[in-house]
Amino acid sequence: MAHGKLHLDSRVIHGGQHPEPGTGAVMPPIFTSSTFIQESPGVHKGFEYSRSHNATRFAAERLIANIEGSALSDADDRTNGGFCFASGLAAIGTALELLDAGDSILCMDDVYGGTNRLLSRVRRRSQGLKVSFVDMTDLGKLEEAIRREKPKMIWVETPTNPTLKLVDLAAVAKAGKACGAVTVCDNTFATPMLQRPIEHGIDLVMHSTTKYLGGHSDTVGGALVTSDRALAEKLRFMQNAIGSVMGPFDAYLTLRGTKTLAVRMRRHCESAMRIAAWLERHPKVARVAYPGLASHPQHALAARQMRLEGAPAFGGMITMFLKGGIDESRRFLEHVRIFALAESLGGVESLIEHPAIMTHASVPADQRATLGISDSLVRLSVGIEHPDDLQADLEQALAKA
Ligand SMILES: Cc1ncc(COP(=O)(O)O)c(C=O)c1O
Incomplete structure (x- = not known):
């Protein structure tokens, strides 16, 4: 991954960025084209259709993956394990598709109201998820819930919205590994400037880019980042199959905002x-x-x-x-x-x-x-x-x- 060893202050500007190959433009253009020419059926420059491939979105995805500390290279994953979505909730919705119908998920008790609503009032019904809200500030309660519920996913926010409780990320990551659950951290409040969940062993990081990454209250978006190649492969499939992708204008604003994070x-x-x-x-x-x-x-x-x-x-x-x-x-x-x-x-x-x-x-x-x-x-x-x-x-x- 380019620029991986620079300070974060430099990586928010240069992380995963390359001049645009056609013109040398230092900042990526806003690619609005929905589709891309093919010389012969299946022969193209790596871009087929904008839901699947959009160079402006890819630039934002690589930048966010870089600053969250994904170790994936271009050879592992085209955007180094970063994926951008139409909103934070669209990112959460796509992450939940990693679960199968009827699976159990443990969620920190205090989370953004929309996260609670999606789990409680949509996915319980539509996906049959068994959702348990647990006060994970108490690791004993987390262990007990793991024994009882046998979760496939553990979802945390830290600091939480709105009571600003903290969750010990290394402890949650360890508990998740021990029981085979995917651990996810909504890192919207802390941002990668203050906290990089992947460094603590968390499998998947989620952002509402609407907030600090965008930084100017002028775009709605979301992101997921993983440093795990198998998880990145699943997410790449899900992002395209579900289709709630970030549009190129929002990707541009997110990229521009993140540079001053x-x-x-x-x-x-x-x-x-x-x-x-x-x-x-x-x-x-x-x-x-x-x-x-x-x-x-x-x-x-x-x-x-x-x-x-x-x-x-x-x-x-x-x-x-x-x-x-x-x-x-x-x-x-x-x-x-x-x-x-x-x-x-x-x-x-x-x-x-x-x-x-x-x-x-x-x-x-x-x-x-x-x-x-x-x-x-x-x-x-x-x-x-x-x-x-x-x-x-x-x-x-x-x-x-
Ligand atoms: C911590 C947190 N996560 C997720 C979301 C949802 O993001 P969005 O509004 O971009 O869908 C929000 C929105 O306020 C949030 O505060």
Whole structure:
């Protein structure tokens, strides 16, 4: 794989990239053609039909595979084990097709609401999957669920959306290997700048590229990465057979966004750390969950597992619990000016939302209550604006809560 030994800061720009062979263009063109000429039936330049082969998408796929640390070469797999999809959920849907009807899957109890909905309300019915949500912060519970359910797949997010719990990736990978289950990590929140699940032994990494990789809230997409040749072969077949591929315009935006991931993540992490520490002392705030705070129950694991160039770094997402309930949350959210009250995360602009009403409304109320996704919980995606402005914005909105 080209540029494999460079620092990540360089690989987000050059990883798996080659000048376009026809013209020497340094940045890949947006190839819009749906089909490609053949000299004779079956004789072509390696491109037949754009669902199967698109050079703009391939460039994005190779870049994401590179920064997630796939060891696959061009000889192993054309895009080095990276695959891009029309959305994060399309990537999840394709990964679930690795399972057979009736198989058992263990899923971390706190995950993005759409992941919960796809498993609980679609794949239980359409694929007969046996889905168990397990609090994998407790490895004893994971072991017990493995003995009981004999899973074929273990699905984790870390940090989780929205309560920012952590999962020990090396422990999950080990447990998955021991029972023969494919382990998958949704790495959307941490990004490969902070955490590369493949290095911990996880089989498959998933992203909503809509978030930090795209980085500008102007594209919807998803990705899967594996360093396992057999798994890559299955995914290449599935991606084409199911067809929920990323389009060339989105692939271009994803590629363009990912090139600045390293500089953006540094700022996201610095500003979020500062704002989390400030919020924790604010009289209107009951509690703050941020992996970088000493008060986070898994701070030690976070410092070990989430690192940027060798130093702990904890990402741009903060979860806060206001004093009060829905009225206080509503007043606070109605008064932010720089933070945009909107779903999604990971953009250059700061975003804020109310998971119980917005992103996690599809999680059943009893599950939300168990997880602590209450009316006072507000989720912040700290952008790369000046942190003084962000803090001032939260201060004036909190004054009105
Ligand atoms: C952690 C996580 N995974 C997956 C998804 C789904 O991705 P998409 O919205 O691109 O389908 C989201 C969306 O918010 C997410 O936050």
